[in-house]
Amino acid sequence: MSTVTTAMISELREKTGAGLLDVKKALDEAKGNTEEAITILRKKLGNKLDKLASRATKEGLVEAYIHVGGKVGVIVEVNCETDFVAKTDDFKAFCRDLCLQIAATSPTCVRREEVPEADVAKERDIAAASLAGKPAAAVQKIVEGKLDKYYSQVCLLEQPYVKDNTKTIKEILAERIGKLGENIVVRRFVRYQLGA
Amino acid sequence: MSTVTTAMISELREKTGAGLLDVKKALDEAKGNTEEAITILRKKLGNKLDKLASRATKEGLVEAYIHVGGKVGVIVEVNCETDFVAKTDDFKAFCRDLCLQIAATSPTCVRREEVPEADVAKERDIAAASLAGKPAAAVQKIVEGKLDKYYSQVCLLEQPYVKDNTKTIKEILAERIGKLGENIVVRRFVRYQLGA
Numbered sequence: 001m002s003t004v005t006t007a008m009i010s011e012l013r014e015k016t017g018a019g020l021l022d023v024k025k026a027l028d029e030a031k032g033n034t035e036e037a038i039t040i041l042r043k044k045l046g047n048k049l050d051k052l053a054s055r056a057t058k059e060g061l062v063e064a065y066i067h068v069g070g071k072v073g074v075i076v077e078v079n080c081e082t083d084f085v086a087k088t089d090d091f092k093a094f095c096r097d098l099c100l101q102i103a104a105t106s107p108t109c110v111r112r113e114e115v116p117e118a119d120v121a122k123e124r125d126i127a128a129a130s131l132a133g134k135p136a137a138a139v140q141k142i143v144e145g146k147l148d149k150y151y152s153q154v155c156l157l158e159q160p161y162v163k164d165n166t167k168t169i170k171e172i173l174a175e176r177i178g179k180l181g182e183n184i185v186v187r188r189f190v191r192y193q194l195g196a
Numbered sequence: 197m198s199t200v201t202t203a204m205i206s207e208l209r210e211k212t213g214a215g216l217l218d219v220k221k222a223l224d225e226a227k228g229n230t231e232e233a234i235t236i237l238r239k240k241l242g243n244k245l246d247k248l249a250s251r252a253t254k255e256g257l258v259e260a261y262i263h264v265g266g267k268v269g270v271i272v273e274v275n276c277e278t279d280f281v282a283k284t285d286d287f288k289a290f291c292r293d294l295c296l297q298i299a300a301t302s303p304t305c306v307r308r309e310e311v312p313e314a315d316v317a318k319e320r321d322i323a324a325a326s327l328a329g330k331p332a333a334a335v336q337k338i339v340e341g342k343l344d345k346y347y348s349q350v351c352l353l354e355q356p357y358v359k360d361n362t363k364t365i366k367e368i369l370a371e372r373i374g375k376l377g378e379n380i381v382v383r384r385f386v387r388y389q390l391g392a
Contacts, residue, residue, distance in 0.1 A: 039318060043325050058391030062269035064260035070282070070291075073258035075271040077388045086266070095266075190386045192258045192273045 003032040016041055059083045060187070061092065065099035074102045076189040081182040094176050094184075100162065101169060102191050107156040110186050115154060123150045156186065199228040206370035212237055213379055253381045255279045257288065261295035270298045272385040277378040290372050290380075296358065297365060298387050303352040306382050311350060319346045352382065 004027040012023045012034055018041050026044070030036035060079035067073065078095050080086055101107075109115055127146035131139045152158045157170040169186075177184050200223040208219045208230055214237050222240070226232035253275035260271040274291050276282050297303075305311055323342035327335045348354045353366040365382075373380050 039322065043322050060390055061266040062262060062388045062390055063266060064262050064269050064271055066258060066260050070257040070259065070288075073260050073271050073273075075260055075269050075386060075388055077269075077390065079391065092266075188388070190271060192271055192384070194256055194258055194273065195254045195275070 063095035071194040073192045074099045077187040079185045085182045108154045112151045255282045259291035267390040269388045270295045273383045275381045281378045304350045308347045
């Protein structure tokens with residue numbers, strides 16, 4: 001009995017670019033294990049597969065910024081739905097602004113779901129440490145408040161915008177989505193600081 | 197007869213921070229065995245070696261490159277010993293060339309030590325898959341050869357230089373180290389391909 005679903009097939013096709021039949025066979029052979037199916041496909045298709053996989057599927061821009069002196073650099077990927085929007089000045093300006101924001105404020109991730117659980121636990125711990133003796137309900141409220149504050153430091157989307165700190169980056173993003181009429185996703189970024 | 201290559205010398209210099217002559221002598225004495233050469237250097241230089249290795253490379257540059265159209269971007273950090281060297285045109289040009297190389301060839305890591313063990317095991321598996329029935333010694337040799345080929349695809353330092361494919365990036369790096377007279381280390385990079 002096969003556990004191979006249509007969703008799995010289409011996901012693997014997207015990932016590898018291989019043909020429907022090849023993908024189905026590989027998944028069947030791997031009993032639904034995607035990693036193993038990829039290995040099977042690679043054994044079978046060899047170099048051909050690498051070429052297929054390099055086809056991109058999403059639109060948007062990759063933008064980078066190097067701070068004067070070359071000691072800090074940022075690269076960011078922002079996705080949208082069409083290349084038409086990706087090429088607008090508004091979209092480009094938004095990507096540039098994100099780079100400047102990241103260079104200036106050193107967030108560690110895009111959104112709060114990406115903060116490692118261990119880090120959250122640690123912050124929770126630190127926040128609670130100074131509250132010994134207070135009623136539990138109050139402690140919880142204060143801890144949540146401190147956690148929100150922490151998220152607004154490390155998560156890009158929750159940070160105050162450096163060019164207008166009455167708004168968060170999330171709000172700026174929402175404005176752009178409204179103006180450009182397409183969903184926009186800040187997918188990922190990296191910030192390099194020399195020697196850090 | 198010595199089997200000591202320029203690449204080995206530069207690798208050991210990168211590892212230890214020791215001077216060119218010391219490294220060459222140690223490698224000669226160790227007949228090209230890097231581990232043994234390190235032992236020789238440690239015996240000879242003692243504490244000084246630790247200092248050299250840690251002194252090595254705190255300065256340098258962060259450089260980025262966005263390919264026309266904004267679908268591919270690269271950010272790289274290259275370290276050297278002094279800000280003086282980091283500001284030379286030669287060093288800047290090297291950083292730019294690395295960005296172009298990475299954009300063009302999509303390496304996944306800087307050096308072979310950084311390739312995840314699981315990936316190496318998998319490559320070994322795939323390489324061996326087509327060799328059933330051959331003698332074990334031949335299989336091993338062919339698999340090692342295929343692994344070297346794999347490393348020369350995924351490790352930046354082992355790739356052929358796109359602007360002159362008679363040299364590897366490691367050799368280009370060794371040339372720069374020789375010319376600029378300072379240890380230079382390609383510390384890290386990221387390559388973003390839109391939607392990939």
